Amino acid sequence: xxxxxxxxxxxxxxxxxxxxxxxxxxxxxxxxxxxxxxxxxxxxxxxxxxxxxxxxxxxxxxxxxxxxxxxxxxxxxxxxxxxxxxxxxxxxxxxxxxxxxxxxxxxxxxxxxxxxxxxxxxxxxxxxxxxxxxxxxxxxxxxxxxxxxxxxxxxxxxxxxxxxxxxxxxxxxxxxxxxxxxxxxxxxxxxxxxxxxxxxxxxxxxxxxxxxxxxxxxxxxxxxxxxxxxxxxx
Numbered sequence: 562x563x564x565x566x567x568x569x570x571x572x573x574x575x576x577x578x579x580x581x582x583x584x585x586x587x588x589x590x591x592x593x594x595x596x597x598x599x600x601x602x603x604x605x606x607x608x609x610x611x612x613x614x615x616x617x618x619x620x621x622x623x624x625x626x627x628x629x630x631x632x633x634x635x636x637x638x639x640x641x642x643x644x645x646x647x648x649x650x651x652x653x654x655x656x657x658x659x660x661x662x663x664x665x666x667x668x669x670x671x672x673x674x675x676x677x678x679x680x681x682x683x684x685x686x687x688x689x690x691x692x693x694x695x696x697x698x699x700x701x702x703x704x705x706x707x708x709x710x711x712x713x714x715x716x717x718x719x720x721x722x723x724x725x726x727x728x729x730x731x732x733x734x735x736x737x738x739x740x741x742x743x744x745x746x747x748x749x750x751x752x753x754x755x756x757x758x759x760x761x762x763x764x765x766x767x768x769x770x771x772x773x774x775x776x777x778x779x780x781x782x783x784x785x786x787x788x789x790x791x792x793x794x795x
Contacts, residue, residue: 564591565786566598572634575785578619578627587627588613609633616641617777620753622662625774626782643748643776645728651771654738658768661696661753670766674737683762684730684742686763687755692722697750725750739769743775 568574578587592613599606614635617752625648655672658665668698675683726747734741739757744752755768760767775782 563594564788566595567773569631572631574629574631575780575782576627577782577785577787578624579788580622580624584618584620584627588615588629591629595778614638616644617748617774618645619774620662620772623772623774626777626780626785627773627774628777628780641777644758645745645747646750646774646778647743647745647750647776648794649733649741649743649771649775650752650756650769652740652759652767653740653770654740654760654763654765656738656768657757657760657766660773661751661757662769662793665768667768668766670760671764672764673765675763675765677732677735679763680735680740681732683759684732684763686696686768688730689757690724690726693725693754693758694722694752695720696757717726723749727755736763739770741771757775 564574564576566574574591576587578584579743592611595611595613596606599610609632610751612632612635614630615636616630619625619627628641630641654675655668657670658667727750728745728747730742730744732740733743744755746752746755756767756769773782
């Protein structure tokens with residue numbers, strides 16, 4: 562599978578990221594394709610032509626919209642990182658995960674089964690401006706080192722609370738233990754942390770089992786390129 566670079570618009574390429582790949586993997590794959598296409602033409606790409614970045618990381622287990630920036634557009638990546646985003650997420654009640662997602666070590670917390678009304682009431686508590694602590698397994702830097710690297714080395718990680726905005730948080734479906742929501746959030750919001758905090762408020766514990774980014778500002782995942790038969794070894 563190759564990227565369709567003809568779909569790039571002003572240096573922006575919309576990709577529907579598959580689960581299992583990091584945002585860095587996608588950028589590296591794309592950079593390799595650009596280098597290969599120039600080689601086939603007997604040319605060598607410039608550093609500018611090989612510049613590939615993205616407008617907001619997606620966790621490896623997550624899917625959905627990844628806005629890729631190419632060439633000179635990489636200079637604007639910082640602007641795009643500040644944009645609002647929309648997600649659909651599924652939280653599993655009754656357990657917690659050390660990473661807040663399926664990749665962590667799971668612990669049983671409670672077999673209590675909240676009613677739909679109780680779930681909806683708790684979701685209402687997490688709208689507007691709220692305080693959130695990002696997960697220790699994240700790409701945030703602590704004294705110049707990625708938090709997830711410190712956590713994997715067993716070192717204590719203290720990440721301060723930050724103010725984020727949850728513009729909307731709607732319950733799509735509830736069938737215990739799965740809670741599926743749709744949410745519109747500000748930049749800097751961690752959906753994994755949102756799931757953890759919702760689990761605490763319910764007294765059941767929770768972690769995020771599925772996460773899909775559906776939009777970044779005006780860009781929609783429905784307009785993104787779907788990667789099929791995607792193999793990083795290609």
